[in-house]
Amino acid sequence: TITMSVDLYYIPDSYDTQLLLSVLEYLKIEYKPIAVEYEEDKLPEELSRYMVTPKLPAIMHEGFGVGGVKPIIRYLVQDKDIKDQFYPNDDLKKRSSIDAYIEHDQMVYRFNFIPLLKAYEKDSKIFKRDGFRSDEIQELYDKANTSLDVFTEILYRNEGDFILGDQVTLADFCYFYTTKEVIDKFKIDLGKYEEIQRFYSSVENLVKES
Incomplete structure (x- = not known):
């Protein structure tokens, strides 16, 4: 410790x-x-x-x-000069790759969910009406689904359970909590996003063990 x-x-x-x-x-x-x-x-x-x-x-x-x-x-x-590959202090190339994905999570992946999150903050009740979505809200959902499609491509391209392969990094935790907020608030089904579902389960298990 x-x-x-x-x-x-x-x-x-x-x-x-x-x-x-x-x-x-x-x-x-x-x-x-x-x-x-x-x-x-x-x-x-x-x-x-x-x-x-x-x-x-x-x-x-x-x-x-x-x-x-x-x-x-x-x-x-x-x-503290932490050298864990989670976010290495002694591997510039690995850390730069992690930083690039962290920036993508913040500036692209999460950014596309912001309109949906703001609508939720304004009136969360409109998201609790089963089967009802106004055209405006549906448009926000469509944008969110597009972002999930892009994340799926990232995971598919890199293979492994995590973003950079088989080694969990800070980038995985960032994408995990962005995804978690969307799932928790909007009940988005990850069933059709198999790559994200596998990634989510892998990181969730690590979070529970920590």
């Missing part, structure tokens, strides 16, 4: 929080959890000073603060 004094500020139940906690557990990084209700709630002044805007989850470590899942992970991996 890697022992360090890390104060972790987070919003309970958010998918970013779930992602970060899973990564910290997987890498066996100890932390002190501090739950807050809002982005601006109870953030210490020394933490806010390091951030362009209040961004949770965030950490304070040895007088340094940083917010956002990816910056936190990159900082901790570098600080």
Whole structure:
């Protein structure tokens, strides 16, 4: 176990929080959890000073603060010189490949779900009416399905249970939680996405074991 004094500020139940906690557990990084209700709630002044805007989850470590899942992970991996292939500090090529997929998850894969997620935040009840979808909502679902099709192609091309083959990486956790949020909120059936279904089950098992 890697022992360090890390104060972790987070919003309970958010998918970013779930992602970060899973990564910290997987890498066996100890932390002190501090739950807050809002982005601006109870953030210490020394933490806010390091951030362009209040961004949770965030950490304070040895007088340094940083917010956002990816910056936190990159900082901790570098600080503790973690060489695990999950997000290697000693393999520039492997890490660059992982970063490229993380960027795709954020800028393309998740981006295509944002209109659907915003519609859910505005009125979640419209997604609970069995068999009913307005033309506008159906269009958002179609865009989401297109994104799932693209992810299927990525998995099919790379083979193996994970994005980069048989070795799980940070990119897998990122895609997993993006997919999980969509499945949880919109009950999208992965039955016709066999590659994603296999990937999802593989990462889910690792998350449960962490």
